[in-house]
Amino acid sequence: MNMNIEPFGEAPQGVRLQKVLAAAGVASRRVVEQYIVEGRIRVNGVVVEELGRRIDPETDLVDVDGTAIQLDVSKRYVMLNKPTGVVSTMKDENGRPDLRRFTKDYEERLYNVGRLDAETSGLLILTNDGELAHVLAHPSFGVTKVYIAKVEGTVTAQVIQKLTTGFDLEDGFIKADKARLLDTSKGANPSSLVELTLHSGRNRIVRRMLAEVGHPVTELVRRQFGPLHLGTLPAGKSRELTKIERGALLTLARHDAPADATPGDAQEIE
Template sequence: MSNTYERLQKVIAQSGVTSRRKAEQLIIEGKVKVNNKVITELGTKVSPDDKIEVNGVQLEKEVPVYYLFYKPRGVISSVKDEKGRKVVTDFFPEIEERIYPVGRLDYDTSGILLLTNDGEFANLVMHPKHGVEKVYVAKIKGIPSKIELGRLRKGVRDKGEILKAIRYRILSTDKKKNTMILELTLREGKNRHVRRMMEQLGYPVMKLKREQYGLLTLDGLSVGEYRKLTPKEVKQMVNLATQIVED
């Protein structure tokens, strides 16, 4: 994965040396070198193979790591939160690498979340054009008809966006409690996608969990636990995303 080019200030920030804004200032001040050449242009892009120095100190390249995390409800999909709420990286106190979540899960949504320090892998598996499937299980208020559920595949409009599921399956219906449990498969992951989609149909989501991401599942994990992806799983996810684009 060494063919990806990223903005120099982003690479510096991701290394943990300083913030992106401060990195930009250092570039402008001529304190950053790439392959022994002083760089002052903010638009400069670099590859993982480039040698980068900040104030005469070479950036250390982290070994890429990949984690599958069973995110609990009530946790922010970020590395920090201005309001002091719990974030996903709080569950990785022993991890030395500077990892960050791949995409996000809403505060009130549980389930699979990937974390890595590999920007190319993250962009590959989360970008909408790659269409890696994600499977959610939603408990909704009300019992929609088959015609109403059919709109999920056609797409519903909300705030100028079309929200759709490529597949759905009814798992159970509770007429006494007036609830239904649905399995929904998406290829996109727009902000609050499932919740907004169901709200537009008039059936608000009461509980939501992401149970599958591509080929990955939560098997063997309890809420709040994580595990490393195997090299085979990383390769499978990359191949899956690449294959979808080519198809």
């Protein structure tokens, strides 16, 4: 183990890794040192071998056991269960209900990652981490999302197969990564509950897919976004992501970030 003794008289650059990770809530400095000895910490993808390693918390990327660590404590990550009737913008020019009501209690200026259309409810991420927001909402990123849709009519096994086999829409071929029938309701106006998993960010793609197979959507909720699950969070409520959720989200973004992700690319609307 290289102790990385600093030459006498030279001003050290950066902050000791142990101090940074302790401040980030990973573990105590002594435990972090043990992690280094065990080869469990990487900086910018390279395993750390020196106990005296210093880093720049603003630019260096650190992971422990392959999970990204949030070093910038000024960044906030919030999960919102967006209710229907709310547009996914911070200020709607037409005066419709927007996301400001859900961000006013946070000191930071938060923005939404991607969008859900006004009549779709469910999981929406709010953050002041602009870089992460642009990466996750970039059209080429393809983060996996899970939706539950209530549709008109009785969905058959053949319909489920068609959704996963795929078909052409006006803007190209599309297929669900997974599809399954959750429930059906008989009677004069039968309906079905369908779960769709897909990574496309095309405009209103879930509604268009189900309409194409003959089952228009009457209700739609996004239950999952990448590693994040809506769980029991009630409609109209928000909560900060846990440390584990933040790590999973940052790990996803760092590993699969599209090279051409730039601000203004977030076009997703479901």
